Amino acid sequence: MKYHKGFPALLASMLLVPSTSALAKVSQEEASQLGNALTCTGAIATGNDAGTIPAYSGKWLGKPEHVDYELNVGQPLVDPYKDDKPLYVIDGQNFNDYADKLTPGQIAMFKQYPETFKMPIYPGRRDFRYPDEVCVAIKKNAVDAELIDDGFGFSGYKGGAPFPIPDLSQPMQIYANQTFPHRPYTYSTTRDVADVSSTGSIAWARTINKGLDMTNHPDEVGKPMEGVMAYSFVSSILPTRKKGSATVTSEPVNFARGKRLAWTYNPGTRRVRQLPEYGFDTPLTGTSGKLTLDSDRLMNGSPERYEWKAFERREMYIPANAYRVHQDDVTYDALLTKNHANPDFMRYELRRVWVLEGNLKDEYRHKYGKRVMYIDEDTWHAIASDFYDTRGELVQYAYINYYYAFDAKAYEAGSSFYHDLKSGGYVGYNLFQERGVAPILNKGNFTANNFTPAALRRLSH
Known part of the structure; x- marks a missing residue:
């Protein structure tokens, strides 16, 4: 083209x-x-x-x-822009010069950690x-x-954003785009989660994660949007008290006609049971309540609890082409510094983003009274988000390091960081730098049968 x-x-x-x-x-x-x-x-x-x-x-x-990269085997990431150098660095001394292109959460980080929080700005690619x-x-x-x-x-049709030329008077078009971007259709990864306290001490969680996205399956691209959106499997390795517990879920393409279904396996009782509700502000495993299930990828699941507003795209500094932070020479000791991840491993670019804001409806409860997402115009992935409590106070800033996955010919969510602006701690989520294997994408080795209650019951044998 x-x-x-x-x-x-x-x-x-x-x-x-x-x-x-x-x-x-x-x-x-x-x-x-x-x-x-x-x-x-x-x-x-x-x-x-x-x-x-x-x-x-x-x-x-x-x-x-x-x-030099072997596809579909989880080879550690290779940076196609390894020779790029930062054009400049935004820090605690000069951030006001760039404030019109920063989120409130980013500004709060500069104010809270003026000596250490930085954003290295690279050439746009x-x-x-x-x-x-x-x-x-x-x-x-x-x-x-x-x-x-x-x-x-x-x-509409499976395979990519349903509303590439959105009508901002219909903000659910933007919500649909960030829910159904083109992404890998199978994944398998061992994911580390670091709950970093304000003192720098770390509580670890580790999970095995597998998934099948039916809306991006090669056999489904271009077919009518219907049925199940995606299946997932999560099994805990750490902490030890949760070892062996597992959950499978299925996600509908339309939450007015279906619901997220989830079953869990408890190794202590060796029983599988269906969960009555799975999502919204249920705490995410291993995060001490700092993340909710629906804040994975910044927002997922049913949008029903919020009134949504969309705003015109604007220029902002966001993480992009995030290969360096995911390479296997990055140690957790070097990455997980006090108060925030080490800025030396990050790559930010000036890009255009759409802005989507959700305000909690009066009849619902949620940990977050307002959430604002910044969505990359090139990919329709939500890259950064500011979270507010029910009193309107900014309480969390989060961002995801996306990278283009050569295996999938699509962008994948990499390591993400959720900063608790009240406690000074943060969560490093979806870490895999020390696992030796990156996420295995688009291998095509899963079917719906891998994500059933029966699949969970097989864990007891």
């Missing part, structure tokens, strides 16, 4: 205005911008006027030629693309997909 190099300012401003159609669909004429003035996911293909955001190149699909069949499905979604069931679902 070729993209316009001289994108006129007037056309650029037009693209920043959401479709005003009463329906979610856009016209064929609007959709024709995908793969031209817009990338296939709906991002603006050109850079910004200042030259600080580059034009999209999409020159690499899967593994770049200069990278927009070089990876999605497979053609994914772009075809996204373009079909643009002209056919509509929100249904009060925004809990949509009529």
Whole structure:
């Protein structure tokens, strides 16, 4: 695909205005911008006027030629940008100069840790693309997909963002995009979780995680959106008191027509039972309540407890092309420094993001009264989030280090960090640097039968 190099300012401003159609669909004429003035996911293909955001190149699909990497086996990550150096560093002394492109949570981190919290800013890189069949499905979604069931679902196609040219008056379109981006369809990983206290001491958890995403299965891409979205399996290794406990879940594509189902296995009783509810603000294993089940990937599951508002895309500094932090020479001792992870391993770029805000409805309870997500326009993944308590106080800043997975020809959520702004502690989540094996992606070795109550019962034999 070729993209316009001289994108006129007037056309650029037009693209920043959401479709005003009463329906979610856009016209064929609007959709024709995908793969031209817009990338296939709906991002603006050109850079910004200042030259600080580059034009999209999409020159690499899967593994770049200069990278030595074996696919689908969990090889530790290789950085295709290893020779890049930071352009500048935002720190506790100069962050006010960049405040218009920082989240409230980032600003709070600079104020709370002025001597140590830093954001190294690297050259922007927009070089990876999605497979053609994914772009075809996204373009079909643009002209056919509509929100249904009060925004809990949509009529469209599997494989990628349902609303690449969103209507901001319908914020559930943005929610659907960040819920259904193109991502790996199978994964298997051993995940370390570090609960780092304000003193720097660490309580560890470790889990085995496996999953099957039916909306991105190669045999399903382009088919109507229906049925089960994804299956997952989680088994605890650490702490010792939880060793052997396991949970399987299935997730619907539409929470108005289905619900998240979960079964758990207790090795003490050797029994499998169905959980009455699994999600929302249920504490996430190994995080001492600092993470909720629905804050994995910053937001997941049913959106029902919040009223959602969408805001126009803006330029922000976010983690991007996060290969360095995931390499196997990164030790936990070096990475998990007091109060926040070691900034020397991070890579931030100036990118355009969509902003999605959820405010807790009066009739529901949740740990978070408000959550604001910053969603990368190139990928539709939520990269950073600010969390507020029910009194409106900012209490947590979190971010995810995403990287383009050569195995999957898609972006994958890597190590993430959730900072408790009240206690000074944080959680390092989805760590695998010392495991010797990175997540094994798109091996295609799972079916739905791997994620059933019967599969849990087999653990007792």
